[in-house]
Amino acid sequence: MAPVKPLPLSSAARRAVFASLAAEPRVDAVVRRLGDAITLGLLGDGEQLPGESELSAQLGVATVTLREALVVLRHQGLVTTRRGRGGGTFVCAPADTLDERLRARLLAHTTEELRDLADHWAALAGGTARLAAERADAPDLEAPRRSLLDFARAEDPAARGRIDGRLHVEIAAAAQSARLTREEIRFQTEIGPLLCLAFNQPEAHREADAQHRALLDAVASGNGELARDLAEQHVHVALRRLIERRLDGPWQQQA
Template identity: 50%
Template structure:
């Protein structure tokens, strides 16, 4: 699944899932701004257009824009030619973090993480009780990085491994918000990450450790591929 700039940009304005609120709008726009998908001084669509595109109320959009203004990521100009304009931060966290990462170190970190999460899934298939499986199935809602964090943490817990769970927490803090950033999630219409979660959970419930591991590895590798592609678009001149 390629993540060129254009398709990444189209995801920025894709409709939101019904659980999301202003916070998701804030995160999506702030990630897009910090990743540079929305350029400095670029004008955002109007409040009503944004509300229509995100599939949320104008009140929600307004709340999100206020928050982005507080973060100095947006500037509002009044009057003729007014509106909300992007203020790209000089040293924005996500973008800076992503472009400072070398591809070899990104590959190394994600290889490590694939090993952790894949093994957690295999062990979970051997050790999970039906109650553990139910816990994994009770998907958290909210932005993707939080859904992913909860899912993989619950899998590591079902593996009965405190160390693997600690590695999950550490990875989530280091790279989780980058890897699962809403702006590089696949188009939900064609590929819902929760379908991938459901397939992994089914393999765990069946006690099929090899399948659970393979599906988990593929799930993460697809996300890594999207992140690497985005990284490459950012470092291009």
């Protein structure tokens, strides 16, 4: 499976990844922020993180806090550290596939919980899409347009799920709200790894691709109400597919 390309350093989504954590300077906050960004592909496989002094300053945490967080991320297999010349801390992208861990994660949710997640995500995605339509200019839409192309070309369901999540994060970033962008990142880590199950069939992939294109067109044209409606529709379709998988054949038997 080809790794998802990291976002350009100038993108709003990446700026949100490295925004200050001064309001919650704890090890778990650093682990969550960086771990979420790696899981969503905002930080690419093999990418070198900034040095400890620079990164701790960017995140607004003490160097010792950052070091403890990097230890946790290493144990989770999300980063690796190389010593010596050319060394540093490098991203290790997770391999999200249809394995037992993913199955157990879906089965841990009841259908009622999945419907509640759909309502939450639809409200978030719809609101950010409307704001993006009102606020974004052409440069803000460069990153989501690249993700649109990546999603259309993706042959692996796991890659499709990650790119879909990345696209939603980029739309939130285009809304020019760091708080909404971080909330979308946080939400994607809760549901994002399961989305490959929503895009594992060719017809589902084609349908989602068409929804993405219509959504980006609405945002680009400044039609906030249409962008909101299309984002909400896309979310509910994806979550409906997850609920169907939750209730389907072998998945039901493992519950």
